[in-house]
Protein backbone atom coordinates (compact mmCIF):
# COMPACT_ATOMS: atom_id res chain seq x y z
CA UNK A 1 0.00 0.00 0.00
CA UNK A 2 1.37 3.43 -0.94
CA UNK A 3 2.32 5.83 1.87
CA UNK A 4 0.66 8.87 0.26
CA UNK A 5 -2.69 9.36 -1.41
CA UNK A 6 -4.17 12.63 -2.65
CA UNK A 7 -7.09 13.78 -0.45
CA UNK A 8 -6.78 10.76 1.86
CA UNK A 9 -4.82 9.98 5.04
CA UNK A 10 -4.12 6.50 6.37
CA UNK A 11 -3.54 5.46 9.97
CA UNK A 12 -2.75 1.94 11.13
CA UNK A 13 -3.29 0.99 14.74
CA UNK A 14 -2.59 -2.71 15.29
CA UNK A 15 -4.87 -4.55 12.85
CA UNK A 16 -7.18 -1.56 12.27
CA UNK A 17 -6.69 0.59 9.16
CA UNK A 18 -8.35 4.00 9.39
CA UNK A 19 -8.95 5.88 6.12
CA UNK A 20 -9.60 9.61 6.50
CA UNK A 21 -11.14 11.55 3.65
CA UNK A 22 -9.02 14.65 3.95
CA UNK A 23 -10.38 17.93 2.54
CA UNK A 24 -11.69 19.48 5.75
CA UNK A 25 -11.92 23.00 4.26
CA UNK A 26 -14.79 21.79 2.00
CA UNK A 27 -16.15 19.21 4.48
CA UNK A 28 -14.30 16.43 2.62
CA UNK A 29 -16.12 16.93 -0.69
CA UNK A 30 -15.35 13.96 -2.93
CA UNK A 31 -12.77 14.22 -5.72
CA UNK A 32 -11.71 11.79 -8.44
CA UNK A 33 -8.37 11.36 -6.68
CA UNK A 34 -10.20 10.47 -3.45
CA UNK A 35 -12.29 7.84 -5.24
CA UNK A 36 -9.31 6.35 -7.06
CA UNK A 37 -7.34 6.18 -3.80
CA UNK A 38 -10.24 4.61 -1.93
CA UNK A 39 -10.67 1.96 -4.63
CA UNK A 40 -6.97 1.13 -4.57
CA UNK A 41 -6.67 1.03 -0.77
CA UNK A 42 -9.77 -1.12 -0.25
CA UNK A 43 -8.77 -3.59 -2.96
CA UNK A 44 -5.30 -3.94 -1.41
CA UNK A 45 -6.69 -4.19 2.13
CA UNK A 46 -8.70 -7.21 1.01
CA UNK A 47 -5.43 -9.10 0.42
CA UNK A 48 -3.49 -7.77 3.43
CA UNK A 49 -3.80 -10.22 6.32
CA UNK A 50 -2.42 -7.62 8.78
CA UNK A 51 -5.63 -5.59 8.27
CA UNK A 52 -8.62 -7.11 10.08
CA UNK A 53 -10.95 -4.09 10.31
CA UNK A 54 -11.24 -0.84 8.36
CA UNK A 55 -12.65 2.47 9.55
CA UNK A 56 -13.76 5.04 6.97
CA UNK A 57 -14.07 8.56 8.35
CA UNK A 58 -13.62 12.24 7.55
CA UNK A 59 -11.01 14.75 8.71
CA UNK A 60 -12.22 17.73 10.74
CA UNK A 61 -15.84 18.47 11.59
CA UNK A 62 -17.55 16.38 8.87
CA UNK A 63 -17.70 12.94 7.30
CA UNK A 64 -18.21 14.31 3.80
CA UNK A 65 -20.26 16.79 1.75
CA UNK A 66 -20.77 14.68 -1.39
CA UNK A 67 -19.40 15.40 -4.83
CA UNK A 68 -17.42 18.62 -5.11
CA UNK A 69 -20.04 20.97 -6.55
CA UNK A 70 -17.56 23.57 -7.71
CA UNK A 71 -16.65 21.36 -10.69
CA UNK A 72 -20.33 21.09 -11.68
CA UNK A 73 -20.72 24.80 -12.49
CA UNK A 74 -17.83 24.65 -14.97
CA UNK A 75 -19.37 21.60 -16.68
CA UNK A 76 -22.76 23.30 -16.96
CA UNK A 77 -21.25 26.44 -18.48
CA UNK A 78 -20.42 24.62 -21.76
CA UNK A 79 -24.16 24.22 -22.49
CA UNK A 80 -23.49 20.72 -23.90
CA UNK A 81 -25.60 17.70 -22.77
CA UNK A 82 -23.81 16.05 -19.83
CA UNK A 83 -23.31 12.31 -19.38
CA UNK A 84 -22.28 11.38 -15.87
CA UNK A 85 -22.82 7.60 -15.86
CA UNK A 86 -19.24 6.91 -16.96
CA UNK A 87 -17.95 9.11 -14.13
CA UNK A 88 -20.14 7.28 -11.59
CA UNK A 89 -18.16 4.09 -12.27
CA UNK A 90 -15.46 5.62 -10.03
CA UNK A 91 -17.94 5.50 -7.13
CA UNK A 92 -19.07 2.02 -8.14
CA UNK A 93 -15.54 0.63 -7.85
CA UNK A 94 -15.42 1.87 -4.24
CA UNK A 95 -18.86 0.51 -3.39
CA UNK A 96 -18.07 -2.92 -4.83
CA UNK A 97 -14.80 -2.95 -2.88
CA UNK A 98 -16.62 -2.02 0.37
CA UNK A 99 -19.20 -4.79 -0.11
CA UNK A 100 -16.83 -7.55 -1.28
CA UNK A 101 -13.97 -6.83 1.15
CA UNK A 102 -13.93 -9.98 3.32
CA UNK A 103 -13.52 -8.08 6.60
CA UNK A 104 -15.58 -5.56 8.53
CA UNK A 105 -15.72 -1.93 7.40
CA UNK A 106 -17.07 0.67 9.84
CA UNK A 107 -18.10 4.19 8.81
CA UNK A 108 -17.34 6.63 11.65
CA UNK A 109 -19.59 9.62 11.05
CA UNK A 110 -19.40 12.92 12.84
CA UNK A 111 -20.87 16.10 11.42
CA UNK A 112 -22.41 16.13 7.99
CA UNK A 113 -22.57 13.14 5.62
CA UNK A 114 -24.28 14.53 2.51
CA UNK A 115 -24.99 13.20 -0.98
CA UNK A 116 -22.49 10.66 -2.25
CA UNK A 117 -20.60 10.81 1.09
CA UNK A 118 -23.78 9.80 2.91
CA UNK A 119 -24.15 6.87 0.54
CA UNK A 120 -20.53 5.79 0.96
CA UNK A 121 -21.31 5.54 4.69
CA UNK A 122 -24.42 3.47 3.93
CA UNK A 123 -22.35 1.07 1.79
CA UNK A 124 -20.11 0.26 4.79
CA UNK A 125 -21.01 -2.69 7.03
CA UNK A 126 -21.84 -0.64 10.12
CA UNK A 127 -22.05 3.00 11.15
CA UNK A 128 -20.93 4.48 14.47
CA UNK A 129 -22.04 8.10 14.66
CA UNK A 130 -21.63 11.09 16.94
CA UNK A 131 -24.67 12.94 18.21
CA UNK A 132 -23.68 15.89 15.98
CA UNK A 133 -24.02 13.70 12.85
CA UNK A 134 -26.22 15.02 10.02
CA UNK A 135 -27.18 12.51 7.32
CA UNK A 136 -28.63 14.15 4.23
CA UNK A 137 -29.54 12.60 0.89
CA UNK A 138 -28.80 16.00 -0.63
CA UNK A 139 -29.35 14.96 -4.27
CA UNK A 140 -32.93 16.21 -4.69
CA UNK A 141 -31.83 19.61 -3.36
CA UNK A 142 -29.93 19.99 -6.62
CA UNK A 143 -32.36 18.05 -8.80
CA UNK A 144 -30.46 14.75 -8.90
CA UNK A 145 -31.27 11.17 -7.91
CA UNK A 146 -29.36 9.33 -5.15
CA UNK A 147 -26.22 7.76 -6.58
CA UNK A 148 -23.19 6.04 -5.07
CA UNK A 149 -25.39 3.06 -4.18
CA UNK A 150 -28.02 5.04 -2.24
CA UNK A 151 -30.91 3.65 -4.28
CA UNK A 152 -29.86 0.17 -3.16
CA UNK A 153 -28.82 0.62 0.48
CA UNK A 154 -31.21 3.32 1.71
CA UNK A 155 -34.52 1.38 1.30
CA UNK A 156 -32.90 -1.75 2.70
CA UNK A 157 -31.75 0.09 5.82
CA UNK A 158 -34.76 2.27 6.62
CA UNK A 159 -37.63 0.72 4.60
CA UNK A 160 -39.19 1.76 1.32
CA UNK A 161 -41.46 4.62 2.40
CA UNK A 162 -38.89 6.29 4.65
CA UNK A 163 -36.26 5.96 1.92
CA UNK A 164 -38.53 7.78 -0.52
CA UNK A 165 -39.14 10.53 2.04
CA UNK A 166 -35.43 10.98 2.80
CA UNK A 167 -34.52 10.96 -0.91
CA UNK A 168 -37.31 13.33 -2.02
CA UNK A 169 -37.37 15.85 0.82
CA UNK A 170 -33.59 15.65 1.42
CA UNK A 171 -34.07 16.67 5.05
CA UNK A 172 -31.24 16.23 7.52
CA UNK A 173 -31.37 13.26 9.91
CA UNK A 174 -29.55 13.77 13.21
CA UNK A 175 -27.30 11.12 14.78
CA UNK A 176 -29.89 10.02 17.40
CA UNK A 177 -32.59 9.87 14.70
CA UNK A 178 -30.27 7.86 12.43
CA UNK A 179 -29.81 5.33 15.24
CA UNK A 180 -33.59 5.16 15.78
CA UNK A 181 -34.18 4.55 12.05
CA UNK A 182 -31.54 1.82 11.80
CA UNK A 183 -29.35 3.99 9.61
CA UNK A 184 -26.70 4.03 12.36
CA UNK A 185 -25.74 1.10 14.59
CA UNK A 186 -24.79 3.30 17.53
CA UNK A 187 -24.91 7.02 18.33
CA UNK A 188 -22.73 8.46 21.10
CA UNK A 189 -21.94 11.96 22.41
CA UNK A 190 -19.20 13.73 20.41
CA UNK A 191 -16.92 13.60 23.47
CA UNK A 192 -17.05 9.78 23.42
CA UNK A 193 -17.00 9.37 19.64
CA UNK A 194 -13.31 8.66 18.92
CA UNK A 195 -12.88 6.31 21.87
CA UNK A 196 -16.06 4.43 20.95
CA UNK A 197 -15.00 4.02 17.31
CA UNK A 198 -11.56 2.77 18.33
CA UNK A 199 -12.97 0.30 20.87
CA UNK A 200 -15.54 -0.99 18.36
CA UNK A 201 -12.96 -1.35 15.56
CA UNK A 202 -10.35 -2.99 17.80
CA UNK A 203 -12.95 -5.48 18.99
CA UNK A 204 -13.82 -6.38 15.39
CA UNK A 205 -10.10 -6.62 14.54
CA UNK A 206 -9.66 -9.23 17.28
CA UNK A 207 -12.56 -11.33 15.96
CA UNK A 208 -12.59 -14.41 13.71
CA UNK A 209 -11.80 -12.47 10.52
CA UNK A 210 -12.46 -15.32 8.08
CA UNK A 211 -15.82 -16.01 9.67
CA UNK A 212 -16.63 -12.27 9.42
CA UNK A 213 -15.82 -12.37 5.69
CA UNK A 214 -18.13 -15.36 5.22
CA UNK A 215 -20.88 -13.69 7.31
CA UNK A 216 -20.60 -10.66 5.05
CA UNK A 217 -20.89 -12.86 1.95
CA UNK A 218 -24.01 -14.56 3.38
CA UNK A 219 -25.68 -11.25 4.30
CA UNK A 220 -24.74 -9.63 0.96
CA UNK A 221 -26.34 -12.55 -0.88
CA UNK A 222 -29.54 -12.25 1.19
CA UNK A 223 -30.14 -8.82 -0.37
CA UNK A 224 -30.95 -10.46 -3.69
CA UNK A 225 -31.73 -14.15 -3.01
CA UNK A 226 -34.57 -16.38 -1.81
CA UNK A 227 -34.67 -18.76 1.16
CA UNK A 228 -33.55 -21.81 -0.86
CA UNK A 229 -30.53 -19.99 -2.28
CA UNK A 230 -29.62 -18.66 1.18
CA UNK A 231 -29.83 -22.14 2.75
CA UNK A 232 -27.60 -23.52 -0.01
CA UNK A 233 -25.06 -20.75 0.48
CA UNK A 234 -24.98 -21.07 4.28
CA UNK A 235 -23.95 -24.72 3.85
CA UNK A 236 -21.13 -23.82 1.49
CA UNK A 237 -19.89 -21.02 3.73
CA UNK A 238 -20.14 -23.09 6.90
CA UNK A 239 -17.99 -25.77 5.20
CA UNK A 240 -15.33 -23.08 4.95
CA UNK A 241 -15.82 -21.56 8.40
CA UNK A 242 -15.68 -24.90 10.22
CA UNK A 243 -12.23 -25.56 8.78
CA UNK A 244 -10.64 -22.33 10.06
CA UNK A 245 -8.13 -22.13 12.91
CA UNK A 246 -10.37 -19.54 14.59
CA UNK A 247 -13.26 -22.02 14.70
CA UNK A 248 -11.02 -24.61 16.39
CA UNK A 249 -9.74 -21.95 18.80
CA UNK A 250 -13.30 -20.83 19.63
CA UNK A 251 -14.38 -24.35 20.49
CA UNK A 252 -11.17 -25.05 22.48
CA UNK A 253 -11.64 -21.80 24.44
CA UNK A 254 -15.22 -22.78 25.28
CA UNK A 255 -14.20 -26.22 26.52
CA UNK A 256 -11.28 -24.79 28.53
CA UNK A 257 -13.49 -22.00 29.96
CA UNK A 258 -11.21 -19.21 28.73
CA UNK A 259 -11.47 -16.26 26.33
CA UNK A 260 -10.81 -17.14 22.66
CA UNK A 261 -7.68 -15.67 21.07
CA UNK A 262 -8.54 -15.34 17.38
CA UNK A 263 -5.76 -14.87 14.83
CA UNK A 264 -7.90 -14.20 11.78
CA UNK A 265 -6.86 -17.55 10.22
Ligand code: T3D
Pocket residue numbers: 025026027029064065066067068069070084087112114115116117136138139141142144147
Ligand atom coordinates in the same frame (compact mmCIF):
# COMPACT_ATOMS: atom_id res chain seq x y z
O1 T3D B 1 -20.73 13.96 -11.30
C1 T3D B 1 -20.98 13.54 -10.16
O2 T3D B 1 -20.07 13.39 -9.32
C2 T3D B 1 -22.42 13.23 -9.82
C3 T3D B 1 -22.52 12.77 -8.44
C4 T3D B 1 -23.14 13.53 -7.51
C5 T3D B 1 -23.11 13.02 -6.14
C6 T3D B 1 -23.45 14.04 -5.07
O3 T3D B 1 -22.90 13.90 -4.00
S1 T3D B 1 -24.58 15.24 -5.37
C7 T3D B 1 -24.66 16.11 -3.81
C8 T3D B 1 -23.52 17.06 -3.65
N1 T3D B 1 -23.49 17.65 -2.33
C9 T3D B 1 -24.36 18.60 -1.94
O4 T3D B 1 -25.26 18.98 -2.64
C10 T3D B 1 -24.12 19.21 -0.58
C11 T3D B 1 -23.61 20.64 -0.71
N2 T3D B 1 -23.29 21.17 0.59
C12 T3D B 1 -24.24 21.57 1.47
O5 T3D B 1 -25.42 21.51 1.22
C13 T3D B 1 -23.74 22.08 2.79
O6 T3D B 1 -22.45 22.56 2.63
C14 T3D B 1 -23.76 20.99 3.86
C15 T3D B 1 -25.21 20.65 4.23
C16 T3D B 1 -23.03 19.74 3.39
C17 T3D B 1 -23.03 21.50 5.14
O7 T3D B 1 -23.55 22.78 5.51
P1 T3D B 1 -22.74 23.66 6.59
O8 T3D B 1 -23.56 24.89 6.82
O9 T3D B 1 -22.38 22.83 7.76
O10 T3D B 1 -21.34 24.02 5.89
P2 T3D B 1 -21.09 25.08 4.72
O11 T3D B 1 -20.76 26.40 5.30
O12 T3D B 1 -22.18 25.02 3.70
O13 T3D B 1 -19.77 24.44 4.03
C18 T3D B 1 -18.47 24.70 4.53
C19 T3D B 1 -17.56 24.91 3.33
O14 T3D B 1 -17.55 23.69 2.54
C20 T3D B 1 -18.08 26.01 2.39
O15 T3D B 1 -16.95 26.62 1.82
P3 T3D B 1 -16.56 28.13 2.24
O16 T3D B 1 -17.77 28.98 1.99
O17 T3D B 1 -16.21 28.05 3.71
O18 T3D B 1 -15.39 28.47 1.36
C21 T3D B 1 -18.82 25.23 1.33
O19 T3D B 1 -18.91 25.90 0.10
C22 T3D B 1 -17.94 24.00 1.21
N3 T3D B 1 -18.70 22.86 0.66
C23 T3D B 1 -19.67 22.19 1.27
N4 T3D B 1 -20.13 21.22 0.48
C24 T3D B 1 -19.40 21.27 -0.65
C25 T3D B 1 -18.48 22.32 -0.56
N5 T3D B 1 -17.64 22.63 -1.54
C26 T3D B 1 -17.70 21.88 -2.66
N6 T3D B 1 -18.55 20.85 -2.83
C27 T3D B 1 -19.41 20.52 -1.86
N7 T3D B 1 -20.23 19.45 -2.02
